[in-house]
Each structure stands twice: as structure tokens, then as C-alpha cells.
Amino acid sequence: MNTITFLSKKEQQRRFLLGYQLAFQSDAEEKDWDNIFALWQAAASSGHKRAQFYLGTCYDHGLGCTKDIAKAITWYRKAARQGHIVSQYNIGYSYINGDGVEQDYGKGVKWYLLAAQKGDTEAQREVGYCYFYGRGLEQDQVMAVYWYKKAARKNDPKAQYNLGLCYKEGEGVPISKRWARYYFQKAKEGGHKDAVRQLRRLL
Incomplete structure (x- = not known):
């Protein structure tokens, strides 16, 4: 029977940082994922x-262990409940897409909102998307634009592209070719390929 040893805060941090160093700051060609996994575990x-x-x-990626999405979600959830923003986004993504859990838009947008309210750019964009299509909450294109703009201010090309479409079609905002062109141009500069086509259409 295995006995679980609870580490002190200092020892937790020491092992985390050692694993982090081996994973991301080491010059070794082959990462020692078995050791990294054991340290983080x-x-x-x-x-x-x-x-x-x-x-x-x-x-999630099968590094130092067998890939297991259910276990990945279990650990993301533990971190998310402690306020870890990217974990909150990952849980939201899992529920929205039915990745490792049963698809549930309501639960997904709840986790997205937690991350979005703390400033996570991708979560802000996805909350906008959920509002636009009414996924997990009541459809509201004005609120969709509100969240798209939060992500767009941080140069998220997908959010900028979505705003371009909103201004082009008058969804959540008045129709404005000028603003549509502005956001499509921003999205193009960020590498969004469809924005190039939209700019041509506006011309």
C-alpha cells in the first residue's frame, strides 16, 4: 500500500521549479520527461x-506518462479551482468541445467566464463567440462585441476578424465599412488568412 507524502510549501516549490527547469530551461536535446513528471506529480x-x-x-500530451485526457482534466480542474487562469480556459474548452467530458455549453462558458474576467485573451474571445451564437447563455450580439473588443485590444487576430464581420454585417453594432476595414486589417497583420479575402471584398 502506497503512502502519500504531503510536502511542505517550500519543497513543493522546489520540485515544481526543478521540473520546470528541466522541461523549459534545459539545453538537453532529450527532455527527461519521466523525472519531470515525477517532480510535478x-x-x-x-x-x-x-x-x-x-x-x-x-x-494531455503523453509526456512522461500515458496520454489520458480524463486525468488531464482532473488536474486542470484542481488548478482551476485554485484560480489558475489557463486551467480554467482548458476546462471551458473541454466542455464546449466535448473533449474528455460530455459536451456541456453551460459549464464550458462558466469556466471561460472565470478566465475571461481575469484577463485571459482567448477566453475573452470565446465568451464573445458563446454570446454571439447563444452557446451556454442567452444569445446577445452586443455582449459578443463587448468581449471580442477586450480580446481584440490585446491583438487577438481571431477576435479582430470577428469584429470585422460584426461591423460588416451590423451584428451587435451599426454597419460600418470603415470599422470593418480597420479590424480586418488588424486581423490580417496578425496572420488571419480570411481577413485578406474580406478586405478584397470591401474594396
Whole structure:
């Protein structure tokens, strides 16, 4: 029978940082994922928030362990409940897309909102998308534009492209070719390929 050892805060941080260094700051061609996984697992099991997130990514991608989306979500959820923003986004994504859990737009947008309210750009864009199509909450194109703009201000090309469409079609905002062109141009500069086609159509 295995005994779980709860680590001190200092030891949790030490093991997390060592794993982080081996994963992201080492010059080694082959990462020692077995060791990295063990370090993060020890810290995560004792409650270290960031270790819980990174352990989730290990299960998500099969690094140092067998890929297991359900276990990834379990660890993302633990970190998300402690306020880890990217974990909150990942849980939202899982529910919206039915990835490793039963699809549930209501639960998905709830987690997206938690991350979006803390400033996560992708979550802000996705909340806008949920409002636009009424996924998990009442359809509201004005609110969709509100959230798209939050993400667009941080140069998210997908949000900028979506705003271009809103201004082009008058969805949530008055029709404005000038603003449509502005946001399509921003999206183009960010590498959004469809924005190029939309700019041609406006011309």
C-alpha cells in the first residue's frame, strides 16, 4: 500500500521549479520527461497550483506518462479551482468541445467566464463567440462585441476578424465599412488568412 507524502510549501516549490527547469530551461536535446513528471506529480499531489496545471499538460500530451485526457482534466480542474487562469480556459474548452467530458455549453462558458474576467485573451474571445451564437447563455450580439473588443485590444487576430464581420454585417453594432476595414486589417497583420479575402471584398 502506497503512502502519500504531503510536502511542505517550500519543497513543493522546489520540485515544481526543478521540473520546470528541466522541461523549459534545459539545453538537453532529450527532455527527461519521466523525472519531470515525477517532480510535478509530487508537488501537484500536495496542492501546488502550477504543478497541477503542468501535470495536466503531461497527461494531455503523453509526456512522461500515458496520454489520458480524463486525468488531464482532473488536474486542470484542481488548478482551476485554485484560480489558475489557463486551467480554467482548458476546462471551458473541454466542455464546449466535448473533449474528455460530455459536451456541456453551460459549464464550458462558466469556466471561460472565470478566465475571461481575469484577463485571459482567448477566453475573452470565446465568451464573445458563446454570446454571439447563444452557446451556454442567452444569445446577445452586443455582449459578443463587448468581449471580442477586450480580446481584440490585446491583438487577438481571431477576435479582430470577428469584429470585422460584426461591423460588416451590423451584428451587435451599426454597419460600418470603415470599422470593418480597420479590424480586418488588424486581423490580417496578425496572420488571419480570411481577413485578406474580406478586405478584397470591401474594396
